[in-house]
Amino acid sequence: MRVLILGGTGEARSLAAALDGRPDFEVTSSLAGRVANPALPVGAVRIGGFGGAAGLVDHLRTIGADVLVDATHPFAATISAHAAEAARAAGVPLVAVRRPAWTECAGDRWTRVRDIGAAAAEVAALPPGCVFVTTGRRDLAAFTADGAHEFLVRTVDPPRGPLPPRTTLLLARGPYTEPGEAALMRRHDVIALVTKDSGGDMTYAKLVAARERAIPVVMVDRPPLPPGVPTVSTVHDAISWLDSVAA
Numbered sequence: 001m002r003v004l005i006l007g008g009t010g011e012a013r014s015l016a017a018a019l020d021g022r023p024d025f026e027v028t029s030s031l032a033g034r035v036a037n038p039a040l041p042v043g044a045v046r047i048g049g050f051g052g053a054a055g056l057v058d059h060l061r062t063i064g065a066d067v068l069v070d071a072t073h074p075f076a077a078t079i080s081a082h083a084a085e086a087a088r089a090a091g092v093p094l095v096a097v098r099r100p101a102w103t104e105c106a107g108d109r110w111t112r113v114r115d116i117g118a119a120a121a122e123v124a125a126l127p128p129g130c131v132f133v134t135t136g137r138r139d140l141a142a143f144t145a146d147g148a149h150e151f152l153v154r155t156v157d158p159p160r161g162p163l164p165p166r167t168t169l170l171l172a173r174g175p176y177t178e179p180g181e182a183a184l185m186r187r188h189d190v191i192a193l194v195t196k197d198s199g200g201d202m203t204y205a206k207l208v209a210a211r212e213r214a215i216p217v218v219m220v221d222r223p224p225l226p227p228g229v230p231t232v233s234t235v236h237d238a239i240s241w242l243d244s245v246a247a
């Protein structure tokens with residue numbers, strides 16, 4: 001069975017690795033090509049956009065894909081919409097792999113907001129101080145009008161667009177540790193954390209550090225998945241789903 005995995009996540013890499021030894025699957029992983037040195041999945045990899053949903057339909061037909069797996073990041077809403085549209089148009093079964101969202105624990109001080117604009121409005125209402133922003137390099141425009149706060153911005157690759165006027169930029173790639181995150185927050189006197197609800201373990205340490213320091217968190221909710229797409233939350237369940245399609 002020919003499988004196209006839309007990737008860019010740890011789950012996509014784990015799935016490609018798990019299927020690599022299986023003679024009944026022929027897997028290609030697809031990356032957007034956004035980051036400079038992406039962690040590459042094992043097996044065949046293609047890099048770059050398809051040219052919208054229509055381009056993805058062409059690609060599915062060209063490689064003779066039997067199934068499509070959307071294992072992209074929970075905030076990669078455009079490619080997920082294209083995957084749903086293209087799978088329907090090409091008549092190819094689609095499954096989405098989405099790690100569970102984070103949930104609040106005792107001691108957390110989270111405010112959930114629907115998008116990055118709402119997060120910036122929450123930050124604007126905070127007292128002066130340093131706000132730690134980990135929402136990714138493309139969402140920083142929302143904060144550029146805020147001259148009242150200092151921003152500690154952490155991204156994987158350097159941001160290209162404008163930054164808030166008082167920004168300290170930190171380039172780093174997870175996973176992070178709780179002591180490391182706590183030390184960073186202490187060093188910069190962080191008064192609030194802004195994050196997307198990415199879920200998973202790789203970047204959870206900042207939320208533990210914020211809890212322990214009683215730092216408020218502005219949590220940007222996930223965009224919804226396109227309706228009607230079967231969804232699993234683990235790589236194990238994705239393999240079971242693929243096996244059921246293959247049977």
Ligand code: NAP
Nearest residue numbers: 007008030031032049050051052072073075076077078079
């Ligand atoms: P997006 O806004 O949903 O997609 C924008 C465009 O990028 C898509 O229309 C598509 O271009 C191309 N694209 C995205 N994922 C692709 C893939 N796996 N293979 C081929 N083309 C892809 O996506 P994004 O938020 O920029 O994220 C880009 C990639 O980074 C995703 O694969 C995602 O898994 C990963 N990622 C994203 C985040 C995040 O916070 N958004 C975090 C970690 C990793 P065409 O229309 O030309 O086909």
